Amino acid sequence: MDMSTKIKYATDILIYSIDSRKNLNTRELPKKYFSILLVKRNKEPFKDMWCLPGGFVFEDETSYDAAKRVLKKETNLTDTYIKQLGTYDDIKRDPRERIVSTAYLSLVDKNKIKDELSLDVKWFDIEIKEEKEQIYLELTNEDKIFISIKKKLINNKANQYEYILENSENIAFDHGLIINDGIIELRKEAETTDIIFNLMPDKFTIGELKQVYEIILGKQLINSAFRRVIAKKVEEVDEIIQTGGHRPSQKFKYKGD
Amino acid sequence: MDMSTKIKYATDILIYSIDSRKNLNTRELPKKYFSILLVKRNKEPFKDMWCLPGGFVFEDETSYDAAKRVLKKETNLTDTYIKQLGTYDDIKRDPRERIVSTAYLSLVDKNKIKDELSLDVKWFDIEIKEEKEQIYLELTNEDKIFISIKKKLINNKANQYEYILENSENIAFDHGLIINDGIIELRKEAETTDIIFNLMPDKFTIGELKQVYEIILGKQLINSAFRRVIAKKVEEVDEIIQTGGHRPSQKFKYKGD
DNA sequence: TGAATAGTGTCTGTGAGACAATATTAT
DNA sequence: ATAATATTGTCTCACAGACACTATTCA
Numbered sequence: 001m002d003m004s005t006k007i008k009y010a011t012d013i014l015i016y017s018i019d020s021r022k023n024l025n026t027r028e029l030p031k032k033y034f035s036i037l038l039v040k041r042n043k044e045p046f047k048d049m050w051c052l053p054g055g056f057v058f059e060d061e062t063s064y065d066a067a068k069r070v071l072k073k074e075t076n077l078t079d080t081y082i083k084q085l086g087t088y089d090d091i092k093r094d095p096r097e098r099i100v101s102t103a104y105l106s107l108v109d110k111n112k113i114k115d116e117l118s119l120d121v122k123w124f125d126i127e128i129k130e131e132k133e134q135i136y137l138e139l140t141n142e143d144k145i146f147i148s149i150k151k152k153l154i155n156n157k158a159n160q161y162e163y164i165l166e167n168s169e170n171i172a173f174d175h176g177l178i179i180n181d182g183i184i185e186l187r188k189e190a191e192t193t194d195i196i197f198n199l200m201p202d203k204f205t206i207g208e209l210k211q212v213y214e215i216i217l218g219k220q221l222i223n224s225a226f227r228r229v230i231a232k233k234v235e236e237v238d239e240i241i242q243t244g245g246h247r248p249s250q251k252f253k254y255k256g257d
Numbered sequence: 258m259d260m261s262t263k264i265k266y267a268t269d270i271l272i273y274s275i276d277s278r279k280n281l282n283t284r285e286l287p288k289k290y291f292s293i294l295l296v297k298r299n300k301e302p303f304k305d306m307w308c309l310p311g312g313f314v315f316e317d318e319t320s321y322d323a324a325k326r327v328l329k330k331e332t333n334l335t336d337t338y339i340k341q342l343g344t345y346d347d348i349k350r351d352p353r354e355r356i357v358s359t360a361y362l363s364l365v366d367k368n369k370i371k372d373e374l375s376l377d378v379k380w381f382d383i384e385i386k387e388e389k390e391q392i393y394l395e396l397t398n399e400d401k402i403f404i405s406i407k408k409k410l411i412n413n414k415a416n417q418y419e420y421i422l423e424n425s426e427n428i429a430f431d432h433g434l435i436i437n438d439g440i441i442e443l444r445k446e447a448e449t450t451d452i453i454f455n456l457m458p459d460k461f462t463i464g465e466l467k468q469v470y471e472i473i474l475g476k477q478l479i480n481s482a483f484r485r486v487i488a489k490k491v492e493e494v495d496e497i498i499q500t501g502g503h504r505p506s507q508k509f510k511y512k513g514d
Numbered sequence: 515t516g517a518a519t520a521g522t523g524t525c526t527g528t529g530a531g532a533c534a535a536t537a538t539t540a541t
Numbered sequence: 542a543t544a545a546t547a548t549t550g551t552c553t554c555a556c557a558g559a560c561a562c563t564a565t566t567c568a
Contacts, residue, residue, distance in 0.1 A: 004313035006263035009346075009357060027540075027545050056261035059355075062346050081412050087344040087359045089266070089319050098316075100266060100357070102344045155338050156513055158452040192449070195415040207546065225530055227548075246546035247538035256413055284518050284567075464519065482557055484521070503519035504565035520564075528557085537548075 010101040011066040012054035012175065014085065014182040015075065017110040018199050018212055019123060027245040032211045033125040035110070036139065036179065037074060038171075040120040045095050046172035050124070050145055052179070054101065067104035074121055075113050081198035082106040085182055093174045105182045107198040128183065128218055135163075135180060145169060147176035190216050194233060197254045203237050205249040206230060233257060264346075267358040268323040269311035269432065271342065271439040272332065274367040275456050275469055276380060284502040289468045290382040292367075293396065293436065294331060295428075297377040302352050303429035307402060309436070310378070311358065324361035331378055332370050338455035339363040342439055350431045362439045364455040385440065385475055392420075392437060402426060404433035447473050451490060454511045460494050462506040463487060490514060 015037040020030045038050040053074050057066040064084065072078055082104055089100040110123070117123075124139035133152065139145035148167040154160050163184070168176035189195045190213070199212055210226050234252040242248045272294040277287045295307040310331050314323040321341065329335055339361055346357040367380070374380075381396035390409065396402035405424040411417050420441070425433035446452040447470070456469055467483050491509040499505040 004265045004267070005316045007266050008261045009264045009266075010261070025545090029546070057346070059262045060348065062348065063344065063357075064346075081415055081417070083415075083417060084343055086341055087320065089314070089321075089359070091317065091319065100320075102346070155455070157450070157454040157511060158338055158340075158446060159450045160338070160340060189415060193414070193416045197414040198412070205547085222531060222533090223547090224533085224549080224551095228529080242539075244546075245538095245540035245544065247548080249547055254414060282518090286519070462519095463521085479558060479560090480520090481522075481524095481560085485556085499566075501519075502517065502565095502567035504521080506520055515568105517568090518566090520566105522563075523561085524559100525561105526557105526559085529555090531554085532552090533550105534552100535548100535550075538546090540545095541543085 008097065008099045009057045009063070010054055010099050011057055011063045011070065011104060012052040012088075012101050012178060013067045013070050013082075013104045013106060014052060014179060015071065015106050015108055016182065016186065016199070017108050017123070018215070019110065019125065029207060029211065029243060032208070032215055034128075034215045035123045035125050037117075038122060038124055038139070038145075039074070040122070041172055042120065049170050049172045050122075050139075050143065050175075051172035052103075052175045053121070057102075063102040064104070067102075067106075071106055074117070075108060076115050077108055077112060080106050080108050081195065085178070085185060088174055088178060090174065103178050103182070105185060107186075107195065109199060109201050111201055126179075126183070130218070137176065137180060137183075139171075139179075143170060145171045145176075147171065147180065149177065149180050187217060194254070194256075197233075200254070203239060203251045203253055205241065205251055206234075207249055209234075209252075262355075265354065265356045266314045266320070267311055267356050268314055268320045268327065268361060269309040269345075269358050269435060270324045270327050270339075270361045270363060271309060271436060272328065272363050272365055273439065273443065273456070274365050274380070275472070276367065276382065286464060286468065286500060289465075289472055291385075291472045292380045292382050294374075295379060295381055295396070295402075296331070297379070298429055299377065306427050306429045307379075307381075307396075307400065307432075308429035309360075309432045314359075320359040321361070324359075324363075328363055331374070332365060333372050334365055334369060337363050337365050338452065342435070342442060345431055345435060347431065360435050360439070362442060364443075364452065366456060366458050368458055383436075383440070387475070394433065394437060394440075396428075396436075400427060402428045402433075404428065404437065406434065406437050444474060451511070451513075454490075457511070460496060460508045460510055462498065462508055463491075464506055466491075466509075 019033040019035045022030045053070050057063050085103045085105045087102045122141050124141050127138040129136040135149040137147040146169040150164040150166050152162045154162045165177040235255040237251050237253050239251040240248050276290040276292045279287045296310050310327050314320050342360045342362045344359045379398050381398050384395045386393040392406040394404040403426040407421040407423050409419045411419045422434040492512040494508050494510050496508040497505050
């Protein structure tokens, strides 16, 4: 007697990046935005809503292979940071039939994307508002997406939280939840590893790097302390840039610990 | 045209605990061992080898539900620490047909297990030997299990490693790899959260707690520094125990940060 | 008495937080 | 000159590492 049922197996991939846009005040540095690549659905269910890039895992590949395949298809990038985030298998997550999806998190430098994106693929800015037990995400490009998530402590000894998707507008399936989980994971890793450098171009200024850290962590950093710590991880390259009405800045590259 | 294939979906659960066994030298504290619960397979493939508790995910449950169900079946425990570790979906991980498994990590206090374990279920001591690019695990009860894993850096910016199962004896499927991944995860969490307390009984001495930290982290800790830090997280309970030829010790309970 | 663990005290060095001071450029 | 960022310096405080010292029990 075989108790097992067969289910469909898919992958979804979080492609996070940083967008840099000039300010009105030309003296100020270009402002940076945390962003994510989404795809517009062209069929039911959730037709015309946005969703994560993804698809079914083929017979002869792992979900990891599939995620890399999807990443390459949408961005033509390989050799990017990519790691398994988690598997989503709520019974009703897809209204049609049961589909289990293993999600991956990737970080890219969007300047490295040379080709045009497809028409139905767009970068969205991510804005995060966090309260004690609630997280609100607002994703913006021409369209707007709202995600509202409840945060509930389930094991105080492990700082373990359960995140429950309360509400989402204009985004398909449980993808709002996955996006949130990815942000949580990214923030956690940013505190203990040099993961952030995966979002940076090869050469960057300390100021730009600090901007990116501040967006991801969602808090202001102390300038001198930041430079002190980061100095150990970077080395100067022979390039100085002038970005506005202020002292020019040295460019650096990642060196490692 | 439907590109999707259907696969069988299962769960495996890592049940880690701590074993405490008296020493020959009655003055010394009972020695502690890091341990894991394994099940003996009674059918092919891998007949008579050991494997993780697990099974297929039913139609009407998530892998999380299934993992909790398996945990309860083997230990009769509920309300334990349990979290998703990752999904294993190598094409040939099961020689019969493709089975994707989402693994969970749980930490239990084995003294809370009142019922007898089934005959084919046993606790194994875990001994970890780590070299630069290699990890060796030796699991022992009456039987012995050997696991040899290669450790390969794949993204230096994220401290991201790939763990490759090189060799395993007496353990089924890729379960050696999963056990290793669980240990890596547990160690990482132990550095930043109070996850270790999930392995402890309600009341414990600082010495016992230090022993457990030392086993999990695989290194000796400095006594005074340990007490200083841990003092913030525990509070005295009205109980003093005498365990041998030395000063009696105060019992504590977990308080939180 | 001595072996073993329990628990406290103290010195030192490192590193983060806070903030001030100086440098440089375009407008 | 001024606004803006770049870069360096310095003072303080918290805390981890190292190690010594005291306390208490039982064999």
